[in-house]
Amino acid sequence: MRTVPITPVRLAAGPLILRPWAPEDAAVLAALYDDAALRRWASAPVHDGPSAARWLAEQRHGWETGERLAFAVEEDARPAGHVVLKRxxxxxxxxxxxxxTAAHARGRGVAPRALTALADWxxxxxxxxxxxxxxxxxQVDNTASCRVAEKSGFALSGLLPAAPPDFPLDGHRHIREAPRAT
Incomplete structure (x- = not known):
């Protein structure tokens, strides 16, 4: 387990800004989770302001331990998604x-740009x-995630067996290797 905190950073990905989630994001986060598709694919138990505040505190703790480096993906100064590095x-x-990706931002390349920026960083x-x-x-039935992975340079590497409750169906593993030093 990592014990050294990582200093939160801001990253740019074209018109997107990746920044650590903040406590003041609770209301907008709860509103974003008022989307059936997001609730289907995301495992976070966010359903109202207090649960959003708890999730945000977990993200802050992740930066403090260096184990979970979570970023809000902003477009036009409002959250459009989320990317995370789990170490x-x-x-x-x-x-x-x-x-x-938030419902209002899907299908416009937000996820691939944010994921590419996260991986490069x-x-x-x-x-x-x-x-x-x-x-x-x-999960294998999340075809949109397959497209995002491919667009972000993550190659499909294999099938994963279901592992309920967190992974109720078979899944795909995509990998991206670090660039080789020249």
Whole structure:
């Protein structure tokens, strides 16, 4: 387990800004989760203001431990999605990424741009820690996630068996390798 906090950063991805989630995002986060598609694919238990505040506190704690580096994806100064880098230990060469996109931002390339920016930052930032691979996991019936993964440079690498309750159906593993030093 990582014990060194990571300093929160802001990243640019074209017109998008990736920034750490903040406590004042609770109301808008709860509103974004008032979307059946988001609730279907995202595992966060957000359904109202208090649950959004708890989720935001978990994201802040993730930065403090360095284990879960979560970013709000802003477009035109309002949250349009979420990307996260999950690193259970600084000595592990592989980390996992995740994301979701708000209903108003789907289908416009928000997720691939944000995920690409996150991956590029992760490989640069954690190269000295030995990070060489990122995994993206999703259920097989989430075809939109397959498209986002491919557009973001994550190649399909295999099928994962279901692991209820968190992963109720079989899934896909996509991987992106760190760029080779020249």
């Amino acid at each position: 259970p230990a600084s000595t592990v060469a592989t980390a996992e990424v995740g994301y979701w 992760a490989f640069t930032t954690f190269a000295r820690d030995g990070l060489t691979r990122l995994d993206l996991l999703h």
